Amino acid sequence: MTDATAPRAVAAAAPPATRARGPWRDVWDQFRTHKGALIAGLFLVAITLFAALGPWLWQIDPNALNVRNKDVRPIYTALWDAGAKVSWSHPLGTDQLGRDLLANLIQGGRISLAVGWAAMALSVVLGTLIGVLAGYFKRLDGPLMRFTDLMLALPLLPLLLVMMLLFRDSLRAAFGPETGIFILIVVVIAVTSWMHMARIVRGDVLALKEREFVLAARSIGTPPRRIITRHILPNVLSPIMVSATLGLASAIITESALSFLGLGFPSDFPTWGKLLFDAVDRMADFPERVIWPGLCISLTVLAVNYIGDGLRDALDPRIRGR
Amino acid sequence: MKLRTTLMGAAGVLAMATAAMAERGSDGNVNILYWQAVSIMNPYLSGGTKDIEAASLVIEPLARFDAGGVLVPFLAEDIPTVQNGGVSEDLTTITWKLKPGLVWSDGTAVTSADVVFTWQYCTAEGGGCAQGAKFTGVTNVEAVDELTVRVTFDGPTPYPYGPFVGGQSPVIQAAQFADCLGPRAPECTQANTYPIGTGPFTVTNFVPDDVVTLAANPNYRDPAKPAFATVTFKGGGDALAAGRAVLETGEFDYAWNLQLAPDVIEGMAAAGKGTVVAAFGTNVERIEMNLTNPSPDLPEGERATVKHPHPILTDARVREALSIAINRDIIDEVGYGPAGQPTCNLVPAPALYASDNTACLTQDLDRANALLDEAGWVRGADGIREKDGMRLSLLYQTSTNAVRQDVQALVKADWEAIGVETELRNVSAGVFFGGDPASPDTFQRFYADVQMYTNNFEGNDPQAYLAAYACDKIPSPESGWQGENINRICDPVYEAMIAELAAAREPEVRGEIAKRMNDWLTKDNNIIVPLIYRGRVSAHANTLGGVQLNSFDSELWNIADWYRID
Amino acid sequence: MTGGASAPLVAVRGLKMHFPIYGGLLRRRVGAVKAVDGIDLEIMAGETLGLVGESGCGKSTVGRAILRLYDITEGSIRIGGTEIGALSQAALRPHRPQMQMVFQDPQASLNPRMTVAAIIGEPLSEHTTLSAGDRTARVHELMDAVGLNRAFAGRYPHEFSGGQRQRIGIARALALNPRFIVCDEPIAALDVSIQAQVVNLLEELQDRLGLTYLFISHDLSMVRHIADRVAVMYLGRIVEIGPRDALYDTPAHPYTQALLSAVPEPDPDQRDGRIVLTGDVPSPAKPPAGCAFVTRCRHAFDRCRSEKPVLQAVAGGHMAACHLLDGTSPTTAGATAASGAPSSIQQGA
């Protein structure tokens, strides 16, 4: 009972024992072969540790002002400009109020990464949920898609203002000023950024649910919720990954735009986006103040993108086999 | 008279300088950049500075303030005073005489009827005139003859130079606006955007919120002016970009209101293409103390009302400590530079009204600490002071603006040095100054312990400004949170001074009372904590001559005298 | 759960599956695609019923409707004595294990992101409480049963050939020890050489496990090979049903005759008897008023245009729906038809 046309993979007659491992091990094996993803993963761990543990290693208060010590240049400026105002106590320099840039980058990283991840995760969950529901359940399609249209059409700024108005004080009372505003910002970014993802996911689900393996699952008696989680979701992973990667970047950027509009974190709360925004005015004279936060954002996004790429490859058995 | 002649002299010198080298329209085009774009050319429908200043190129008042805050006649022959008989002895009327031979840009004559019409236009029911305050107390405006107009007030008015004075209150043409009274005012789009005026320029193309192009008025009263044939009045962007376009790239000739940190302006000016100019009016950046309790634990409707005095800030010693703990020099250096100077006064100018109060200028942390100790606030384990289980913690709000956020950080550091915990908040300017009764974030609601912003008074008389701190002007739920007494001051001593100022006639006496009021609010009680006396900063290209920055009136008040330096 | 030859395992009565058509701006229901328009079927335990017909005649829909993959429009479906025609999808769940399906396209019916073990194990995890170890053991057992190497349990569908994939599909269908399996064109997508292997596997499994098949196919020779009885569908209805040999040897309905005549014959001499159907298959949304086959039937007469024929016995267990079989048919037409029928039987034989 062997097939005459067995493809090479099977014809090679893999030794039986090698396949007795969990699928996650396979995923990891494939992921490891993706150099970019591996480096990106290491970078992401490093920058997360940098933000998480930084305050213990670099014990300058990011908000400590020292106007007499303002506008210190980064230490490496001394290499080409002997007259530059540099100091080892501020290796990346200070800003116009004498706040240490390194300490601010660390503190900003904590907030930006937390906001970025949380908002991205929430928006991915929202977008996927709504996209899948609309795509899978015909009855929900119309209402949910019209709701998506509505959200797309709503002017963002008044929406933000209204949300701030309605929830800021209660959240501040419940979680304190910092956590309260964090939750609010994360929610605000998420609820205003899931729509494109929902549309894309819905389109894919519409096509997917007509595939025979979904019908097969129904014939087995798999209930819709497990059909979705087992058969639909894994197959829409790729567009979700792309949206998620882009979502992380836009969450970090949106947060800085919110600060710019006076809707974000209080001004004594540095974030990468805000450091970048504040430094644009003095870009020509103090390029380090835009370069460092800009690099942090770009590299983080780039890393997440590579990890997304690697994960997508690793999670797709068709690629994994290659 | 004395004032007038000196000014005439100054104008004469300028006129000679320009007249010698130029005739009307010989200097081509001048590019002006306002980072807030012009939305309308009628100051009676918008009080926005950008709109008033754009309109000042076209329509003119009877008299303007010059750069020193002194009145200069424009359409009027001279400034009426009690001495020259223009103002009646009982101070209830003022009689203006128009310059003879004035014509509108369409060639028709300017008459006293136009002045009377202007009053009717602004006071018509349902028109929503933005300059209504200019005409408060005016009971009648009548044309005595073709060129004479008399304004009657409802009582003795020691300062009668409200109506038809300054950029906010120009004279409009009766013929053009005749059908635009009351509710129809906003519908007259043509008149509101292409007004017929007496000024040096007329509008040739108006694109709302973007660009206005103007051409020299062929019927302008001085045949040699203006030197420029056309003006391009572009709007939009931000202060940084505006400064850059004049100072660094040289694309524009004039950039308005560069609200930027001094080091940023300095960096741009280093390019050498333009000049930064500053002028001081009456703007004061201040911190205001809330005398009522804004705690969110109070029921809505009682929060920040006189029912609940502030648990911390009602103690004058705490307020004083907060004031003298601030290092105003550093704030000035970091945030304002040449555009500001540290001040302790609410009324910084004119000299007649400016107090010599300088008590707060030197930071005194020892005294601040001593005051707080004395008030019973003791430092806790984390360095923050406490009293009866309450932490000395303040919520400090202001509008969103890079310089203000820097100042917030500086003040927070100063206050932390004396054991005061500070939570910062910034609110988008549109909301903060918006006055929406439904919003909790307006400066009138004052749902914070202290807040910071700039205010000023128009013209050169602070009476209305100082009278704002009266009991009946406290914003409250009943008044829909409208009212100018933001700090919720209600003190009989101050009420008495308000009445005293309103009755005083002699300038010296008025100055003395105003100084006392200023000191009461600042030095004696520290309810208002002035930080910086702010000037206006603008920039003009090095090739643009004749700019005299004016902080009492439109910045472009003398554009007829501008010329090109080759 | 009586079983045995006396009581059918599957009994379908008056099954209708209409897909509504909405039209116009207001999306009112303007009609229905009558994919299945009232069929009756019985399948005995251990038997294979072949269901044949042209593409689009509704035979796949019948298979899916019987397994209640659709919410049927009308009719009764009894499987093992339980009426499942009107049950909700949730209430159906406990009945799912006894009825399973093998799909046409083995590529499309396997989730590309699941391993073979996960695919075969899915029914087990849905319907049993086996431990992970027991489940693996059962999966291996099933793989053995369908002739797949156990070592490939961790592989993904794309690593297999078409025939092997179909074996995976069969193993999945077998996982819960079903009594009844709908084989929906299980070999249509396979190479000819592999078709036989799969059919043999199905037969072998039937013998070993006592399965009951509804074998849907357009391949008449394959059906002849595997089926005990055969039903012929045309435009949503069964036009003829009967024991395999009777039906193949003496087709009673003109449509069956035409179909059978089109089967490639090993003997080229017989080819001249081929009946070529002309005309189009009518739309299932607008079937003809009388006999559905009337538009293409060369024996059609007036009554066929106005009255729907019902199934009537031709011989023991052999039934057909054609007016020609009626005694009341017009004499002349009836005579030619009656004479025509045997002649075609001759041709088909």
Added chain:
Amino acid sequence: MLTFVFRRLLLSIPTLLVIGLVVFLLLDLAPGDPLANQPLSIPPEVREQMRAALGLDKPVYVQFFLWLYQFFVVEPLVLIDRTFGTAFAADQVRILSWQFRSPVMDVIWQRMPQTLWVVGMAYLVGVLIAIPIGIISAVRQYSIFDQIGTLISMIGFSVPTFFTGVLLIVIFSVNLGWLPSIYDTQLVVNDWASFWQQVRQMIMPVAVLALFNASQISRYMRASMLDNLTQDYVRTARAKGVRENAVVMRHVLRNSLIPVVTVIALGVPTIFGGAIITEQVFKVNGIGQLLISAIQNNDIPMVQTLTFIFAVLIVLFNLIADVLYGLLDPRIRYD
């Protein structure tokens, strides 16, 4: 398909009305005030009169119905009057902006050209760059080209336009002096010189926006291509001996375009929404700048009208995306 389109259009009417109402309520609820930009020296009584003159003292539903009437009756009449020289709307009050006191539609009309030029061109350029980049990146996955493309598009996406815009100005306007930093909206293109000037002033804003758009779309394109390249039909096509170019261009591209076309079509309304930050940085003063200034000034008639037009475009382009979907993938039926 025609009935499908008609039906969707008909269905979109209630949707749009609901959107209109929700936006109106949102704007009403949002804090802020049309008088926020008026100086503090204007006393409260005068402010109150100004509010009344704007109609703010009327109940919300009156304001909403007035707007509905003006938008659906008066404005179309004005359009007819303009086209045919009639005078149906002669004594009707049009939707007037609270900021400008002039008809909202006229202002929007004035803003259209620069927005379409700059933002539309940027979108076009972005798409034209993104599709080939996405294709090549996917076909040569993990090649140098792919790595560089990924790097650039990630930077393009993660660096905000307020930064890239100013950076370009500092380099090309301030330091090199090649390009103008301020966009002249009144420039009339009537000869080569003015055309060249138009090109020069468009280069920077278009570059900034196109980079951002291209980054996004090329990512989707690449992902979609990669998904399709591993499908069986590609293997089959290759096995049949179809040349690699033809496989990619004819088989994979067509299928990969389906999700990308959706992304592109759904992005088109954002062209009309303008680019708020870029317009501000380069002083383009298009629709984006108009919207943001209207929002900041709580100019409800303006925001409402712009948002509504925007909603119409979104609904319309959703429909277009769905139709395109069907054209590219015949399996999808309209029902």
